[in-house]
Amino acid sequence: MNTRLQQQQSSQASHSQQSETRQVGSFENAEEALRADRNQTTVPTSLGDRIAESLASEPQPAAPKSWWQRLFGN
Numbered sequence: 001m002n003t004r005l006q007q008q009q010s011s012q013a014s015h016s017q018q019s020e021t022r023q024v025g026s027f028e029n030a031e032e033a034l035r036a037d038r039n040q041t042t043v044p045t046s047l048g049d050r051i052a053e054s055l056a057s058e059p060q061p062a063a064p065k066s067w068w069q070r071l072f073g074n
Contacts, residue, residue: 027033
């Protein structure tokens with residue numbers, strides 16, 4: 001009976017090791033690793049609000065001058 005318990009424990013250990021290796025995975029490049037991390041990480045709503053406020057307070061770029069304004073310096 002003791003050997004049966006040891007066999008069950010060893011099979012459970014091998015299954016847990018296999019599942020851990022599947023979760024870790026390998027990535028072709030850094031972008032894939034970042035995408036996988038992004039999918040697993042939740043961003044706090046307070047951070048999103050702070051970013052939105054920061055972007056709203058940025059100065060808006062001026063409209064580009066037309067070619068004749070650039071040519072004549074107006």
